[in-house]
Amino acid sequence: MARPTEVRRTSGGNALLAFILGLPVLAGIAGTVLPAFGYLPALGGSRVTLAHIAELAGQPHILRSVLTGLAAGLLTTAGAISIVGAFVAGFAGTRLFARIQHLVSPLLAVPHAAAAFALAFLVAPSGFLLRLISPELTGFTRPPDWPLPNDPFALTMIAGLLVKEVPFLFLVTLAALPQLPLIRARRLAAALGYGRIAGFAVCLWPALYRQIRLPVFAVLVYSVSVVDVAMILGPKLPPTLPVRIAQWTGSPELGARFLASAGAFLQIGVVVAAMAIWIVLERIGKAVLERLIFSGRRLARDGALRAAAALVMTACTAAIFAGLGLLSIWSFAGLWPFPDALPGSLTSKTWMRTLPQLRTSFGTTIALALCAALLSLLFTILLLYRNGTAAGQRNPGYRLLYLPLLVPEISFVFGLQVLMLSAGLLPGFASVLAVHFIFVLPYVLLSLSAPWQALDPRFERIAAGFGKSALSILFTVRLPLLLRPCLTALAVGFAVSVSLYLPTLLIGSGRLTTITTEAVALSSGGDRRVIGIYALVQGLLPFLAFFIASLGPQLLFRNRRLMRT
Amino acid sequence: MRENAGTKSANNTACLTLSNITIRLGGRMLIALTAGIAPGEVLTIMGPSGSGKSSLLAFVGGFLDPAFDAGGRVLIGTRDLTEIAANQRHAGILFQDPLLFPHLSVGGNIVFAIPAAVKGRSARRRLAEAALDEVGLGGFYDRDPDTLSGGQKARVALQRVLVSHPRFLLLDEPFSKLDAALREQTRELVFSKARSAGLPTILVTHDSADAEAAGGRVIEIGMEEQG
Numbered sequence: 001m002a003r004p005t006e007v008r009r010t011s012g013g014n015a016l017l018a019f020i021l022g023l024p025v026l027a028g029i030a031g032t033v034l035p036a037f038g039y040l041p042a043l044g045g046s047r048v049t050l051a052h053i054a055e056l057a058g059q060p061h062i063l064r065s066v067l068t069g070l071a072a073g074l075l076t077t078a079g080a081i082s083i084v085g086a087f088v089a090g091f092a093g094t095r096l097f098a099r100i101q102h103l104v105s106p107l108l109a110v111p112h113a114a115a116a117f118a119l120a121f122l123v124a125p126s127g128f129l130l131r132l133i134s135p136e137l138t139g140f141t142r143p144p145d146w147p148l149p150n151d152p153f154a155l156t157m158i159a160g161l162l163v164k165e166v167p168f169l170f171l172v173t174l175a176a177l178p179q180l181p182l183i184r185a186r187r188l189a190a191a192l193g194y195g196r197i198a199g200f201a202v203c204l205w206p207a208l209y210r211q212i213r214l215p216v217f218a219v220l221v222y223s224v225s226v227v228d229v230a231m232i233l234g235p236k237l238p239p240t241l242p243v244r245i246a247q248w249t250g251s252p253e254l255g256a257r258f259l260a261s262a263g264a265f266l267q268i269g270v271v272v273a274a275m276a277i278w279i280v281l282e283r284i285g286k287a288v289l290e291r292l293i294f295s296g297r298r299l300a301r302d303g304a305l306r307a308a309a310a311l312v313m314t315a316c317t318a319a320i321f322a323g324l325g326l327l328s329i330w331s332f333a334g335l336w337p338f339p340d341a342l343p344g345s346l347t348s349k350t351w352m353r354t355l356p357q358l359r360t361s362f363g364t365t366i367a368l369a370l371c372a373a374l375l376s377l378l379f380t381i382l383l384l385y386r387n388g389t390a391a392g393q394r395n396p397g398y399r400l401l402y403l404p405l406l407v408p409e410i411s412f413v414f415g416l417q418v419l420m421l422s423a424g425l426l427p428g429f430a431s432v433l434a435v436h437f438i439f440v441l442p443y444v445l446l447s448l449s450a451p452w453q454a455l456d457p458r459f460e461r462i463a464a465g466f467g468k469s470a471l472s473i474l475f476t477v478r479l480p481l482l483l484r485p486c487l488t489a490l491a492v493g494f495a496v497s498v499s500l501y502l503p504t505l506l507i508g509s510g511r512l513t514t515i516t517t518e519a520v521a522l523s524s525g526g527d528r529r530v531i532g533i534y535a536l537v538q539g540l541l542p543f544l545a546f547f548i549a550s551l552g553p554q555l556l557f558r559n560r561r562l563m564r565t
Numbered sequence: 566m567r568e569n570a571g572t573k574s575a576n577n578t579a580c581l582t583l584s585n586i587t588i589r590l591g592g593r594m595l596i597a598l599t600a601g602i603a604p605g606e607v608l609t610i611m612g613p614s615g616s617g618k619s620s621l622l623a624f625v626g627g628f629l630d631p632a633f634d635a636g637g638r639v640l641i642g643t644r645d646l647t648e649i650a651a652n653q654r655h656a657g658i659l660f661q662d663p664l665l666f667p668h669l670s671v672g673g674n675i676v677f678a679i680p681a682a683v684k685g686r687s688a689r690r691r692l693a694e695a696a697l698d699e700v701g702l703g704g705f706y707d708r709d710p711d712t713l714s715g716g717q718k719a720r721v722a723l724q725r726v727l728v729s730h731p732r733f734l735l736l737d738e739p740f741s742k743l744d745a746a747l748r749e750q751t752r753e754l755v756f757s758k759a760r761s762a763g764l765p766t767i768l769v770t771h772d773s774a775d776a777e778a779a780g781g782r783v784i785e786i787g788m789e790e791q792g
Binding site for chain 1: 593626627628650651652653654655656657658660662664666667668669677678680681709710711712726729731735
């Protein structure tokens, strides 16, 4: 009886979601593809031509740019899934698992750029790691002439991506684990004599992988198309294709836009190729697993592999936090000649000098992040409220959330910029906010939808029995009870917005600078101390947001014990 | 005597009629039932867990999961509730857990339930304080519900339902989580209050002692479904 209305409400909400997330993505792709073939009336291109594609093909070392990015993305994804898979297989359900979970979770909040800087400051030839062992072990009294962190094989870049993608995949896996019969399968596999990792792989991995497949593809697309991390840690001569596209889009020459469009179009092809290769890899993995099952080998002695997995998981956290600590030391460092592990003196001079110029972009960052997070939270609540609780996460509409994460951002955001400029819209706060909203919304929705479904429905039934209207129940029962998850979702949105580089750069057309765009701009040849300040502020802003979010319930519900835990 | 907290009045109560109710899940018949429950009467539905007895309460309360197929009519007096939204039915519901709203004070929980027709902050507060007084919880108005004992929470939950002036009561094993001594006391209190408020009441339980204490008709379900 209640069924027809349920269905109608759900599809209405999803149509809205499809509209909000799908339209900009499709429009952006159109705005990329058309100019790639010469069609951009605003710039006098009205004839379809292959000239720009040819120009792109003629760019020096273009193939190398394409292949480095593609390989780096594939290796990052394969590495992240292996690390997370081995760790989860080896430790899910143990106490160490919970401990490492607490270590890794905060990494999600660190923006990619800040994490990349943290790593760069560690591994550079004049970086902390080498200082620690120089000159005693290495004999270096001057920084060696190593191509680090921008090594031509993109190894540093892969490491920089890994430290961020491992926590992401890990948390996604955590969300999927409760739906697996973990304890029963573990006992069964152990009784048959399987090692922990092999037992998990045989009994649970296929079901687990099916659930995290979409996020894995999101990781793949992101890693293949990343710009900010590649600018900070990636190869320089030549840079990866996405970085070159970003450079072309910033070129004052108007003709470069056509070249950038052709590049962004090519990037779509690179992502499709990456997906195709990944699907082949999935098949191979499946075949290997089937052989393993068929062979009956138990692989019981997996202690070393398990230890390695736990070590790498911990190392991700250690690297980022050591790097963030290092950034703060650099920002206060006076004279700090090479082999010294610590600066000779500390001074606040760099901060005093940098703070005035940091103020504007700091304000813009906060305003953008707050607005984008609030808008996303409002929309998320509206959507979840309309969809009701009955539909649940089985609801296929939630898969749409991954749409902006499965299209390379450089391709569709650049297209959006082209369309915007063609339509005569001026780059400014509102347009940048709009594009931030598209990227922030999926994360806010993902963050809030689980607690939303988990709220005991009986609270609302009791309230309905009191004759309260649905809207009144939303405001007097559901939202107060979900205050903490709402604030967390807000902080998640804030963190995502702070970390956005490319959308801010492209849609803002350089006129709207945030801490992130400034920090990345400084990466080539900037003063280490100033970079330290920008990267530190960028890295700490999300933590500040989560901290404030955690205070909310304490302050608002001082006398309500259950609301504070 | 104390001020009447509005939890005893026997006005505007009417017979609750369940007419040809059927509830199916995936083609399997869980419940088929016709019954009339007079004001102050308790109808007990007995059955093992999973027999669908809670889905009957959900259907009468207006919040049955759409996965169930339900038919039949629910009437209060002559008014048909079947197509009416849950928040128009005025069903007073007590679940296994007291489910006091953790973000409100003890008194705030009661005030929340008082119908909007009672105007004025002080009038609403007086009513809530009187309702607490009635069950020996005078002075608990500003307390955090989480600091109450299990028995105290159960009494607050009961008074919260009663001040909302429900047309009927739905009790979903409300005593099963209380310890033995408390259970008897609370049963006594709930049934006497329901009777004096003249509310038709449906109790679902798997505990035959509950059914005995309710003192009304007992319908057993779910037994023949085992095979």
